[in-house]
Amino acid sequence: MSKTWGVIAATLISSNAIAASESTPKLCSQYLQPISWQPLSSLPKNAIDIQADDVEMQGKDSAEFSGNVVINTNKMSLFASSALIDKKQSLLNATGPLRYQDHFSDVNANALYADLDNTEINLLGADYQLTQQLGHGGAEKLSASDSEISLINSSFTTCPTEQPFWALEADNITLSKHEGWGETHNAVLKILNTPVLYIPYFTFPIDDRRKSGMLMPKIEPSSRYGLEVVIPYYWNIAPNYDATFSPRYMSNQGLQLITEFRYLTEQHSGLLGVEFLEKDDSEPQLKERYLVHWNQQSYLSDNWRLSFDITNVSDDNYLTDLNSSYANETGTQLDRTAVLSYLGEYWISDIKLQNFEVLGDHTESYAALPQITWRNRKAYSALGIDFNLQGEFSHFSNDTLVITEATRFHVEPKASVSINNYAWSFLSEISLLHTRYEQKGDFAGTDYQSDVSRTLPKVRLHGQLNFERDTQFFALGGTQTLEPQVQYLYTPERDQKSIGLFDTTKMQDDFYGLFREQRFSGVDRIAQANQITLGATTRLFDSKNQERFNFSAGQIIYLEDDVKPSAQSFDNRTNYNALFAAQTMVHWHRRWYFSAGIQYDADAKELIESHTTLDYKGDNNKLVQLNHRYANDVSGYEIDQVGLFSSLPINDNWQMVASYHRDLTTGRSVEVFAGVRYESCCWAIQLTGKRQIETDLNRTIHQDDAQFDSSIGISFVLKGLGGKSNYDIEQVLQQGLFNYRRPYFLNN
Structure with a gap:
C-alpha cells in the first residue's frame, strides 16, 4: 500500500487507513448519511426535553412516559414506546421498538438503559449505523459513551447493502471515537456469509487516522520471481515518525526484508529505506544483496538549506534482479548527492558533494568533492547596464581514469x-x-x-x-x-x-x-x-x-x-x-x-x-494515448517504437487498462501490460499481467538476445479493514519500462 506525505502542524499524515470519504464518491455517496444528528438549538445546557402522549409521575423524582416518547439532550435523541426517568439517580430506561441518535451513531434497538450523569448508554438488540463514516452491524448489546462504542456478540461491516460482501462477527467489538480505530476479540471474517478466517485479535480503522497494523498483502506469480508474496506491517511510532516492514517471499530468490522509516520535525523531513536479502537462490555466487536509500531535506534557518539523496546497492544487477521503488531498474548509475545552500540578500551559493555508482559495463564518472557555486541574487545596475557574476570551484577525482584528480576554478562576469x-x-x-x-x-x-x-x-x-x-x-x-x-x-x-x-x-x-x-x-x-x-x-x-x-x-x-x-x-x-x-x-x-x-x-x-x-x-478514468518515437542513434542502435496506453471503464464498477509497446526495427513487442479491476463501495479486486524485456547490466545484450519476464499479479481489498481503494489509473499505467505521461495543459 502506498503512503503519502503531508505536513499539518508538524504531523505526519498517512493513507494507511480508510474512511468513508476515501471510498470512491460515485460508488458510495448514495449510502452516506446526508445530514448528521444535531441537538435541539433551543435546548439549554444539561437540560432534558421530553415529549410523550401520556405521563405518570411516580413520586417526586421519577416519571413514566408512554406513547410516542421523544427525549432530547445536548448529546442524544431518543424515540421510544415508553420510558422511565429517575431524576434522583439520573437513570433512564426505555423500551422499544426505539431509535437512538447521537453525533456518531444511529441505532434501532429493543431496549435502552442509561446513566445520564456519566453519559453511558446501553442498548439491547441493537442494529447500528455509524454516521461519520461507512460502518454498520448488529449487536446483542451496544454500550455508548463519549469516547467509544462497545459491541457484545456483534457484527461490523462497511458494506452498505443489507447482504454485505464481507463482515466481521466477534464476541466483542470496540469502536474508539477519539482514536478513530476499532478492535475485535475472537472475530470471524465472513465473505458472502461464509466464514473464511478466524482472528483472535484484530484492529481496523474507522476514520483516516493512522495506527500500527498489517497492510494489504501482494501476491504475484512471475517467471522471474516465481511466486511473490509481500506482507507489509505498518508501525505508527509517533505523529511524526513511522515505519513499514515488508517481508517479501520470492520462491526463486528467497526471503527479502524491505523496511522504510520516515520522519518529520520542524527543521527536517526524510526517509530511510533498507532492503536486505541474505541469500539469493537464483544467484548462488553472490553474497548478501542489499539496498540502502536515504533522502532528507532540512531547513536550518532562513538562509541555510541542506538536502541529500543517497542510494547504494550491493551489486550492479540488484535493481534489475529485485526491483526497488527507490531507483529505476533501467538506470545505469546511482546518484549520491549532498547540497548545503545559502540564500543571502545579495548572494546565493551551493556547496555540493556528489559521486555516482556506475552500474554495469560503463565508464566510471568523476566524483565532485566538493563543488562550490555562487552567483549574485540581484544584478547590479549602472547606466542602464546590468552586471552579474557567477563562479565555481570544484575538485574531481576518479582513480580509474587517466586524469585521477582535477581542481577547477571558473569565474564568469557578465x-x-x-x-x-x-x-x-x-x-x-x-x-x-x-x-x-x-x-x-x-x-x-x-x-x-x-x-x-x-x-x-x-x-x-x-x-x-x-x-x-x-x-x-x-x-x-x-x-x-x-x-x-x-x-x-x-x-x-x-x-x-x-x-x-x-x-x-x-x-x-x-x-x-x-x-x-x-x-x-x-x-x-x-x-x-x-x-x-x-x-x-x-x-x-x-x-x-x-x-x-x-x-x-x-x-x-x-x-x-x-x-x-x-x-x-x-x-x-x-x-x-x-x-x-x-x-x-x-x-x-x-x-x-x-x-x-x-x-x-x-x-x-x-x-x-x-x-x-x-x-x-474522458470522464471516469477513460483515456487513450497513442505514441511514436524515433532516434537514429541510441548507444549504436536505431530506436523506432510505437506505443499504446488505454483505460476503458466498462461501468461504475469495472475498469480495464492496457499498454503495448512494439519495436518496429526488430519487429517485436518490448512491453505488454493489461489489467482489469472491479471496485464497489465495499471491496475491490485487481488482476494484472505483464511481459517486458529483462535488463542485465552484468553483460552486454544485443537486440536479438533479449529475454522477457512475464508475471501475473492480483490485489484484493476489503474496504474498511485497512485497505486503501483510492484507484489512480495513471499510477497503474506507470508500472513498467515505459511510463504514461499525462499531457501538459497550461490552462489546467
Whole structure:
C-alpha cells in the first residue's frame, strides 16, 4: 500500500487507513448519511426535553412516559414506546421498538438503559449505523459513551447493502471515537456469509487516522520471481515518525526484508529505506544483496538549506534482479548527492558533494568533492547596464581514469542590456569566461596538461517580435500570435584538448536548445560559435484565452565552416551541421491533445529524432494515448517504437487498462501490460499481467538476445479493514519500462 506525505502542524499524515470519504464518491455517496444528528438549538445546557402522549409521575423524582416518547439532550435523541426517568439517580430506561441518535451513531434497538450523569448508554438488540463514516452491524448489546462504542456478540461491516460482501462477527467489538480505530476479540471474517478466517485479535480503522497494523498483502506469480508474496506491517511510532516492514517471499530468490522509516520535525523531513536479502537462490555466487536509500531535506534557518539523496546497492544487477521503488531498474548509475545552500540578500551559493555508482559495463564518472557555486541574487545596475557574476570551484577525482584528480576554478562576469516591451524584446550580453585547471595523472601519450588556463569572451544578441491578430481559424473566434526571433552567438576558438571532461555532456537538440548560449553542460567544453539562429512560433488562442494550437520551428546557420559542430566535436555521432528543429501542439478539444516534435539534419538529409503523441482523456478514468518515437542513434542502435496506453471503464464498477509497446526495427513487442479491476463501495479486486524485456547490466545484450519476464499479479481489498481503494489509473499505467505521461495543459 502506498503512503503519502503531508505536513499539518508538524504531523505526519498517512493513507494507511480508510474512511468513508476515501471510498470512491460515485460508488458510495448514495449510502452516506446526508445530514448528521444535531441537538435541539433551543435546548439549554444539561437540560432534558421530553415529549410523550401520556405521563405518570411516580413520586417526586421519577416519571413514566408512554406513547410516542421523544427525549432530547445536548448529546442524544431518543424515540421510544415508553420510558422511565429517575431524576434522583439520573437513570433512564426505555423500551422499544426505539431509535437512538447521537453525533456518531444511529441505532434501532429493543431496549435502552442509561446513566445520564456519566453519559453511558446501553442498548439491547441493537442494529447500528455509524454516521461519520461507512460502518454498520448488529449487536446483542451496544454500550455508548463519549469516547467509544462497545459491541457484545456483534457484527461490523462497511458494506452498505443489507447482504454485505464481507463482515466481521466477534464476541466483542470496540469502536474508539477519539482514536478513530476499532478492535475485535475472537472475530470471524465472513465473505458472502461464509466464514473464511478466524482472528483472535484484530484492529481496523474507522476514520483516516493512522495506527500500527498489517497492510494489504501482494501476491504475484512471475517467471522471474516465481511466486511473490509481500506482507507489509505498518508501525505508527509517533505523529511524526513511522515505519513499514515488508517481508517479501520470492520462491526463486528467497526471503527479502524491505523496511522504510520516515520522519518529520520542524527543521527536517526524510526517509530511510533498507532492503536486505541474505541469500539469493537464483544467484548462488553472490553474497548478501542489499539496498540502502536515504533522502532528507532540512531547513536550518532562513538562509541555510541542506538536502541529500543517497542510494547504494550491493551489486550492479540488484535493481534489475529485485526491483526497488527507490531507483529505476533501467538506470545505469546511482546518484549520491549532498547540497548545503545559502540564500543571502545579495548572494546565493551551493556547496555540493556528489559521486555516482556506475552500474554495469560503463565508464566510471568523476566524483565532485566538493563543488562550490555562487552567483549574485540581484544584478547590479549602472547606466542602464546590468552586471552579474557567477563562479565555481570544484575538485574531481576518479582513480580509474587517466586524469585521477582535477581542481577547477571558473569565474564568469557578465554585462547585459535588456529591453522588454509588449510588442518586442531585445537582449544583448557580453561575458568573459575564465577557467583554470590543475590536473593530476599519467599524461604520457595524451594531450592533457597539468596546469591549464582558458579565457575567452562570449557575445549573445537575442531579439523577438510579438504580433497578434483576431482570427476565426478553427472557428475559435480568438487570437493568433506570431513570434519570430533571431539570435546571434559568438565565441572564439580555444584549444581545449588539454582539458579533461569531468561533468560535461552535450545537451538536447530541440527547438528551445537552438537558442541556448552553449551546446554543452558544464564548462569543460565551450564550443566555438559564430552563428545565427532563426526561429518563430505561432499560437492560436480561443475566446477564453486558452491555447489551442502552437507551432515552432528554427534552424542554426553557421557563418564559418570552422564553427560547425562536426569540425570541433568530441563525439561526431551526436553533432549536425544544419540542425532543423520543430514542434507543435494541437488542443482543439478539452479531451483531445496532440503533440509532436522533430529534429532533422538538413545538410545530410537525415532524420535525427522525432516523437508524436495523441491523447484522449474522458470522464471516469477513460483515456487513450497513442505514441511514436524515433532516434537514429541510441548507444549504436536505431530506436523506432510505437506505443499504446488505454483505460476503458466498462461501468461504475469495472475498469480495464492496457499498454503495448512494439519495436518496429526488430519487429517485436518490448512491453505488454493489461489489467482489469472491479471496485464497489465495499471491496475491490485487481488482476494484472505483464511481459517486458529483462535488463542485465552484468553483460552486454544485443537486440536479438533479449529475454522477457512475464508475471501475473492480483490485489484484493476489503474496504474498511485497512485497505486503501483510492484507484489512480495513471499510477497503474506507470508500472513498467515505459511510463504514461499525462499531457501538459497550461490552462489546467
